[in-house]
């Protein structure tokens with residue numbers, strides 16, 4: 001068993017509590033827009049890492065010959081199986097020790113999970129290991145360098161310096177806290193692991209209670225669609241999406 005923190009969603013109805021009972025249609029669509037753009041159109045063997053109950057499964061089941069959802073929570077995997085049946089495989093386990101063979105997949109994605117992971121170096125090396133050379137990883141990173149966090153820091157409401165590259169651990173959010181990452185810190189980890197960054201998107205740019213009151217979801221989604229690529233160089237949205245390719249380790253020897 002891993003000594004790392006595990007955010008245990010067993011027994012927690014993430015689907016109902018976080019998505020269905022809350023006003024998060026905009027955030028859900030923002031994720032989907034990014035995934036539609038970044039995931040390969042055709043894949044043989046694909047895995048959704050920390051994929052939960054398969055919220056995003058409709059974005060990949062028709063693109064992949066075989067799709068697996070991997071997650072620690074058996075509660076969520078059961079929900080995924082109930083909804084998607086034979087269309088998906090499920091596998092339970094811990095991200096720090098993935099129960100998959102080396103070079104097993106030609107594509108993977110990991111969305112809304114980095115905030116639970118304390119050791120992104122280990123997580124990234126596991127993701128690299130299970131991908132074939134030339135394989136694609138679409139990874140969403142919880143960004144510590146967002147505009148609201150900058151404002152909170154400048155006005156003295158937060159001591160967390162969003163410009164400091166070290167990960168931040170927001171202990172107050174839940175029992176394990178949330179980890180947020182500086183884009184440069186993560187980009188360094190990706191490159192050192194042997195990935196090349198081939199595309200970046202700025203996602204959930206308008207995640208704000210005030211904006212949600214001012215604009216209809218449809219309008220925010222339209223704005224989001226236009227902003228994801230244009231704002232990517234600034235890297236100040238709460239979610240930064242990376243499309244990575246696994247470089248062939250033999251080529252560098």
Ligand SMILES: C[S@@+](CC[C@H](N)C(=O)[O-])C[C@H]1O[C@@H](n2cnc3c(N)ncnc32)[C@H](O)[C@@H]1O
Nearest residue numbers: 007009050051052055071072073094095111112
């Ligand atoms: C916020 S949910 C995101 C689920 C899904 N990717 C989505 O976007 O709807 C985070 C997921 O990470 C999983 N998780 C947390 N720690 C884990 C670990 N150590 N190994 C595998 N999965 C883990 C949780 O069970 C949960 O399903």
